[in-house]
Amino acid sequence: MLIALFADIHANRQAFSACLDDARARGARRFVLLGDYVGYGADPEWAVATTMALVADGARAVRGNHDHAVSKPRESMNVEATVAIEWTRGELGKPARDFLACLPLTATEEDRLYVHAEASSPESFGYVASTADAARSIQATRAQVTFCGHIHRPAVYSLSAAAKMTAFTPVTDVPIPLLPGRRWLIVAGSVGQPRDGNPAASWLLLDTAKREVTFRRTPYDVEAAANAIRAKGLPPSLAERLSRGA
Amino acid sequence: MVKPTLEPGTVIDGFRLEELIHRGGMAELWRVTRAVGDPPMLMKVPLIKEGSDPATIVGFEMEQMIMPRLSGPHVPKFIAAGDFAVQPHIVMERIGGTSLLPRLKELPLPYAEVAALGVKIATALDALHRQHVVHLDIKPSNIVLRPTGEAVLLDYGLSHHAQLPDLMQEEFRVPFGTAPYMSPEQLKGDRTDPRSDQFALGVLLYFFSTGVRPFGEGETLRAMRRRLWRDPEPPRKLRADYPPWLQEIVLRCLEVEPSWRYPTAAQLAFALGHPDQVKLTQRSERMSRDSFRVVMRRRFNTDLKQASRKADVTAQLASAPIVAAAVDISADASLNEALRVTTRRILATLPAARLACLNVNRVHRLALDTTLDQSGHSKQIDRLVALRAWAEPLKLDGARLTVHVLEAVDPADAILDFARSNTIDHLLIGARDPSFTRSLLGSVSAKVAAEAGCSVTIVRPPRAD
Numbered sequence: 001m002l003i004a005l006f007a008d009i010h011a012n013r014q015a016f017s018a019c020l021d022d023a024r025a026r027g028a029r030r031f032v033l034l035g036d037y038v039g040y041g042a043d044p045e046w047a048v049a050t051t052m053a054l055v056a057d058g059a060r061a062v063r064g065n066h067d068h069a070v071s072k073p074r075e076s077m078n079v080e081a082t083v084a085i086e087w088t089r090g091e092l093g094k095p096a097r098d099f100l101a102c103l104p105l106t107a108t109e110e111d112r113l114y115v116h117a118e119a120s121s122p123e124s125f126g127y128v129a130s131t132a133d134a135a136r137s138i139q140a141t142r143a144q145v146t147f148c149g150h151i152h153r154p155a156v157y158s159l160s161a162a163a164k165m166t167a168f169t170p171v172t173d174v175p176i177p178l179l180p181g182r183r184w185l186i187v188a189g190s191v192g193q194p195r196d197g198n199p200a201a202s203w204l205l206l207d208t209a210k211r212e213v214t215f216r217r218t219p220y221d222v223e224a225a226a227n228a229i230r231a232k233g234l235p236p237s238l239a240e241r242l243s244r245g246a
Numbered sequence: 247m248v249k250p251t252l253e254p255g256t257v258i259d260g261f262r263l264e265e266l267i268h269r270g271g272m273a274e275l276w277r278v279t280r281a282v283g284d285p286p287m288l289m290k291v292p293l294i295k296e297g298s299d300p301a302t303i304v305g306f307e308m309e310q311m312i313m314p315r316l317s318g319p320h321v322p323k324f325i326a327a328g329d330f331a332v333q334p335h336i337v338m339e340r341i342g343g344t345s346l347l348p349r350l351k352e353l354p355l356p357y358a359e360v361a362a363l364g365v366k367i368a369t370a371l372d373a374l375h376r377q378h379v380v381h382l383d384i385k386p387s388n389i390v391l392r393p394t395g396e397a398v399l400l401d402y403g404l405s406h407h408a409q410l411p412d413l414m415q416e417e418f419r420v421p422f423g424t425a426p427y428m429s430p431e432q433l434k435g436d437r438t439d440p441r442s443d444q445f446a447l448g449v450l451l452y453f454f455s456t457g458v459r460p461f462g463e464g465e466t467l468r469a470m471r472r473r474l475w476r477d478p479e480p481p482r483k484l485r486a487d488y489p490p491w492l493q494e495i496v497l498r499c500l501e502v503e504p505s506w507r508y509p510t511a512a513q514l515a516f517a518l519g520h521p522d523q524v525k526l527t528q529r530s531e532r533m534s535r536d537s538f539r540v541v542m543r544r545r546f547n548t549d550l551k552q553a554s555r556k557a558d559v560t561a562q563l564a565s566a567p568i569v570a571a572a573v574d575i576s577a578d579a580s581l582n583e584a585l586r587v588t589t590r591r592i593l594a595t596l597p598a599a600r601l602a603c604l605n606v607n608r609v610h611r612l613a614l615d616t617t618l619d620q621s622g623h624s625k626q627i628d629r630l631v632a633l634r635a636w637a638e639p640l641k642l643d644g645a646r647l648t649v650h651v652l653e654a655v656d657p658a659d660a661i662l663d664f665a666r667s668n669t670i671d672h673l674l675i676g677a678r679d680p681s682f683t684r685s686l687l688g689s690v691s692a693k694v695a696a697e698a699g700c701s702v703t704i705v706r707p708p709r710a711d
Contacts, residue, residue: 156411158411158413160300160303160304160413161300161303162300162303162304164300166411166412166413166415167411168410168411168412171408171409174409174410176410176411177310177311177410179307179310179311179330180329180330180331181303181307181330181331182307182413
């Protein structure tokens, strides 16, 4: 079966709908959502409604730090993110806010773990930025493959039977075999705000039969998403960074 | 993980083990069968025992990742792989021929045979590099010639795939490979440069043409590291009749600095296939090794060399194509000028590209052609001179330019054949004016454009209006 995994959608309607269309066109039958549906972008209500509909249809979803911040203000966010979340609180109705507050921090399916950030302490929302972070995450779980997001840059880590780590920056559209002899941490890029220099929306396609994961990029109408951010009076830097993918 | 001993008759994933062909330190090779009509097949089973070398496992994982992604005549066709948790194995096509290993008894081989072998291996390497893979263990036992002639490269356990995680890189801090063939950069831990395979092929060509290994057989790290500063004996010192062009090629492959070797394996194959066009530098003249002083400077002044940057297999291949221009000497001057302008544009962006200029001497199907004209002049030489004159304004270094006069009944077939056998990346050809000949014979450029396996640019003179 083909499963599409999306992380860090960040209320970017144009990017998320383009990814959903692309995933369906490529035969994805199931969806997994790795958190951060809101924050930064201009369409939080739509993003949450779409996520709720997917979950009602059988998708798995976990909670991200921005989703968390909607109901529990956190101080560790930067200024732009804080402004965006304050605005988002005034946009989301109660059902949407309740939905986000009730999402689990982790979800498991067969030998896979879904989590927004580093898995040894999901509620701390730590970044997986190095092999050391990845090793800590892998060793804290029993899953053979962990999928996370949060850092907005695609990466692949694996831990061998001899306890050695490998790190790799994936190449778009080249399937990576998830060899059963080792344990994997797959870091998805971001749908709604990529930060690896490529503005196209980033997501994953997992083939459970072949045990292969493919990193995909879907171009979308960046200009429309940026204009929407400006139109809502959100910090202009949030609009501007979309076209740079930074 | 204790495995039962395999024996003939055992069935694994539907494959029946028939005969143990080879038992090495890391794996067993079995001839296997499955169903009637299957091609001859081989199963490779890693020997994973308690306390066995982790390299065995990681090498096998790499091979399981890489082999299913390879295609073409230069790799064994992948058929199936077994689950690591049950019984790891890889089933692949069994190549009819034998490896180059038994040939070691016959060394040194005749120079022409070494060059012909080199063309085949370099062509196979080029095909592999184009699939984003650096082999990193090129040696006689890993090369098999198909009955149809193509070289097949075996054993991807140490290979690097530029688009897949490199499990070897992180696992082992010591270099892995076969000591006599390992490149200097591999010794320093760089597994990403396709030119490392060129170095190993250089070792093989040196060995096959002289009977001596250029860097000995030392297996210790210390012995292996000596190749970083100590140049091998020039082959001409070992064999008095050694051709300078072959020494030029072999020593260029063995350069310590990867960027001093050929930019691509395709360009190496091209050089080996056209000995008369090899530019002879000081390499070809060497009769002795570098002096003690030179060697000591190399050994201790390593900081003169810039730190090698990470090579990207794909980018490197793309920057060093072989471009061929088919020049019709008798064509209109404006067309030949346009062809030259287009050629210059393409070469300007790619300093590592090389240009092959072609001209076809059309011979008649029945009449006996003479190669001399009425006054006893060689037409062949005239055409070579004309080709060089056409290319002269491009001001290309001799190492980047070759000229070729092909003799053929059908010019298009000759150009297509040249492009195929020399792995040309891009062909430039002039379009003819609509004329009597074209309507009668069909257009050469149209046929070339339709049938070539590479990119073709059809050049027209600028519009007069």
